[in-house]
Amino acid sequence: MDRPTPRVNAAKLAEYQTGKVVRVIGKVLSLETEQALLEAADGGQVVVKLMKATPRKDSNLSDTFVEVIGKKGSDDGVVTELSSQNLGESIDLELANKVVELTHAYPDVFPTGE
Template sequence: MDRPTPRVNAAKLAEYSTGKVVRIIGKVLSLENDQALLETSDKGQVTVKLMKDSNLADTFVEVIGKKSGDAVVTELSSQNLGESIDLELANKVVELTHAYPDVFPTNE
């Protein structure tokens, strides 16, 4: 994606309307058919509807997607982030980006 997107956790995702493109870091809890269940940085859960060529292969991933329902995001792109991420630190980044929108613009 070549435009800034807001970083969200489960709580911040709930604040956006359907159709908003967002960015989520999370731990893959399950992969079934065409969807993944992520534990977000605030310990919430978000379902990600996966693209046909999705390749979520690591424990931790970042997903850029379009909000398509309550706690549901449709994947537009994703990045594998490895087997170890500090989700507490990732959550602090989410909170800071929302606390200081002048420093972290999202073109809203």
């Protein structure tokens, strides 16, 4: 994405309005054709509605840990994928959660485009 987006965990996701573009790092708990279930950095769960397969866009979630940039859905805990990045097989989710908390505690240092 070409603009700053807030990093969120499951709890922080609930604070945003429908349609807000956010970033969430998590562990893939399940992966189906149309959606994935992530354990977010705070231990909560986020449902990711995956991009539909098209000639140009397709979800590429293949690692255990991923970052998803997406729009918050009308239901809390749901994000519609716009982009995603595989992050490998080992991530310190506790540290990732601290990053989320710090970005919200210091918005002047970590701009979110709001």
